[in-house]
Amino acid sequence: MPPFFRHDSSLEHDTGFGHPERADRIRAIEGELESREWLGWDRVDAPEATEEQLLRVHPREYVDSVREHSARAQPFDLDTPTSAGSYEAALRAAGGACAVAEALLGDGERTGFSCLRPPGHHAERATAMGFCLFANVAIAARHALAALGAERVLVLDWDVHHGNGTNALFHASRDVLFVSIHQWPFWPGTGPLDDVGEGDGEGYSINLPVPAGTGEAALLSLLEHVAMPVARQYRPDLILISAGYDAHRHDPLGGLALETSSYGGMSARMRALGDELGAPVGAVLEGGYDLQSTADSVAETMSALTGGAMPPEVARHPLADDAIDVLARHWAL
Numbered sequence: 001m002p003p004f005f006r007h008d009s010s011l012e013h014d015t016g017f018g019h020p021e022r023a024d025r026i027r028a029i030e031g032e033l034e035s036r037e038w039l040g041w042d043r044v045d046a047p048e049a050t051e052e053q054l055l056r057v058h059p060r061e062y063v064d065s066v067r068e069h070s071a072r073a074q075p076f077d078l079d080t081p082t083s084a085g086s087y088e089a090a091l092r093a094a095g096g097a098c099a100v101a102e103a104l105l106g107d108g109e110r111t112g113f114s115c116l117r118p119p120g121h122h123a124e125r126a127t128a129m130g131f132c133l134f135a136n137v138a139i140a141a142r143h144a145l146a147a148l149g150a151e152r153v154l155v156l157d158w159d160v161h162h163g164n165g166t167n168a169l170f171h172a173s174r175d176v177l178f179v180s181i182h183q184w185p186f187w188p189g190t191g192p193l194d195d196v197g198e199g200d201g202e203g204y205s206i207n208l209p210v211p212a213g214t215g216e217a218a219l220l221s222l223l224e225h226v227a228m229p230v231a232r233q234y235r236p237d238l239i240l241i242s243a244g245y246d247a248h249r250h251d252p253l254g255g256l257a258l259e260t261s262s263y264g265g266m267s268a269r270m271r272a273l274g275d276e277l278g279a280p281v282g283a284v285l286e287g288g289y290d291l292q293s294t295a296d297s298v299a300e301t302m303s304a305l306t307g308g309a310m311p312p313e314v315a316r317h318p319l320a321d322d323a324i325d326v327l328a329r330h331w332a333l
């Protein structure tokens, strides 16, 4: 049974009244999965990330500052409050992501899901922002590279917001191929198409901005005609999805137009890609603020990640043509 990492500490990170990134997100997801008998997945309590895991990405002073802010319930900024329970929640959100990597590369699982909060993809090396404290996916990728034998990790970020933290952490590295599809122009403002990384990492950041209102046809095309051909050339040992659900058309923050089934379509393509490349595929929860759409879309993701065949091919979208024009300097597209 594929592991679904979760922990009650995710309910104790209190962001205050009216904050979209709230404990009810986890309750909604788990309530929906409960009604579907967890889709046959195995619920596992997420461990706390170890100091070793955290310090591969964040300086010790920053880890201390997350603990201290949490103890004082002091916000990092207006978007990113903390409470007494935030430090443990953040440790387990990072630990759950690492546990997915261990299940996939250590225990031979084909897929896994880390469903904890706070999210992580906006957290930079020493900066909390955008509801994020620790850089969960980046910590898991580093753990896979440093301790689990991976040589190349693909991180696909389909959250509606650009994963500025993950992008910055691997900007000059080719150990991680970072692919982000995000609304543009939009907060946090990073991730234009021509940001392809730097130095050794030039060509290994794939930023695919899309305008407000964009729907499934473009996103599936960007996966099929850009991200997947690049991934076949990159040959990752592990695929991690920064799985945000705020590109759903019902999301109150995002302005894209995905359907619940679109998450199944994207997940099925990553599943088939992983099978083709011999790479397991794990997902780590990021955003998603319409409770029922997020819950249903998580279930769609999990179903597709345990599935099989590649979905039928989609047409090449003009946004894919634009991306290929830029990325053909770095990859055979």
Ligand SMILES: [Zn+2]
Pocket (backbone or CB within 6 Å): 159, 160, 161, 244, 246, 286, 287, 288
């Ligand atoms: Zn987001």
